[in-house]
Amino acid sequence: MKKLLTVLFGAFVLTLLGFSGKSGELQASSGEPTGEVSAYLQGAYIGVADAQSKLTAGGFEVVAAFESVKEGTTIVFTCPTLKREAAKPNRANIAAMRLFVDDKEKRISLANPVYFGKAYMQKDYNHATFSAVKAKLEKAFPGLKDSEDKMKFKDLAGFHFTIGMPYYEDTKILGEGSSADLLAKLKAYKGGKDLAFEIKISNDTTLVGYAVGAGTKRFVDKIGRANAGLMPWPIVVSGGKATMLQAEYYIAMNYPLLGMGQFTGIALIPGDIIKDLSKPFK
Template identity: 70%
Template sequence: MKKLLNFLAGLAILTFVGCGHKGAELKAKGDEPKGDVSTYLQGAHMSVDDAKAKLSSGGFEVLNTFESVKDGNTIIFTCPSLKKEAAKPGRANIAVMRLYIDDETKTISLTNPVYFGRAYMQGDYNHATFSAISEKLVKIFPNLTPSKDKMKFEDLAGYHFTIGMPYYEDTEILGEGTNADLLAKLKEYQKGKAIAYELKISDDTTLVGYDIGRGTKRFVSKIGRENAGLLPWPIVVSGGKATMLKAEYYIAMNYPLLGMGQFAGIASIPGDIIKDLNKPFK
């Protein structure tokens, strides 16, 4: 209850101060974008099999397909450039991109490498690397258009939803122990059925996509199934800790147009997600 009240208090403050960021020291430079960057690149519907074939033909490695919402599937994929960037300290979350295929609305939606690259790489962001990945995706999937979801490029690296809300680096520790033990617990809990993908990034770091509870993930339909590709939830196992991006941050990054009222409507979800993802480590 205390967390809920604090959350709602923070939202009330938002009415007066607006969304916050601390990215002034990370302004765009060189050929980096100077204005808005779309969260997603969207296009015409295609089957999961066709999309996977296109990704593979373009040099991307498909890790798995995950049912993120009814009649909606997310293809999780990576490439050598993403894995190289993800191997840098604190950057594991950038190891994968996602292609969400919505069979209900007959659309596809790709995560924009430039948007999430800037957000997750922070000061380590290399525009040449991430713009090249984006260009490869546009070549593979022609006629993509920018999503209405977007954010100013300069705000991405230091973004948080509002006062009192977490930044990228404010991760939640789910478990501690050796990396091997933590990964074993994820695989042993419910016989590993919740694991959507596992990607070894380096000798010390593994990124795991994990399913949250059936009741918990209903929040996606409540705030907009068009961005359901944020699931499964990423868990980083590194340095003897299993961590996750704070839900308030991760949801807001994937739903940048989310309003104060909508966020208040899912105020209990961040706590529910932590409960779900803590279970394997108890």
């Protein structure tokens, strides 16, 4: 009885903290991981040009290189498999994978397709599909190792940082209008200098990477430059709306080891990001 009460109490605490996800969404299918999955695959340092060459040789399309932090570059890349998965309803964010080249700390860090695939594809996740993309990256970059940033695989689809915080589907609408008009506004604002990349997914859906203000993006230095590859911010233009993943979700998903104290230290950042990304649509 004592052991049973301990188990029940532990489950109750996890639910209060918000790490247990939504019921009915976390059942692992055959072949899916049963434990933790790393958010990143890390490797020995190579320069931006060499990293881009390896991606291209490995069958990936390099979309853009973006200075995400001082002495650090995010290489955004995709492939036909990712685009195909992204074409499913409300799944556009998975089209862009990221490789962060850290010239300061001399290391590279790639987004793990299995980790972000499960998070962004939710019930549409297919493990064979995303493990195959991961295998292509491991072939292109031999010697990759799992990062310390990890989360239980079963928790990824229903993740939110804590009680009252947004889930994947709780996106923020930045602007409304035809896809053509919304994209035109993003390109016109400040001469388009903040538009980092575009990935056309269908006739009506485009995934865009956009820069937030210089002051806003300094939060990365506060909580750890190792995961700076989350910048530029993804915006989905589709169905007459431009939407973004809520900052409380997107930051925590990219920083699975983020503590409550660290999050409190950047408490104003989610609001600042919305302000920055709303400006092109005013």
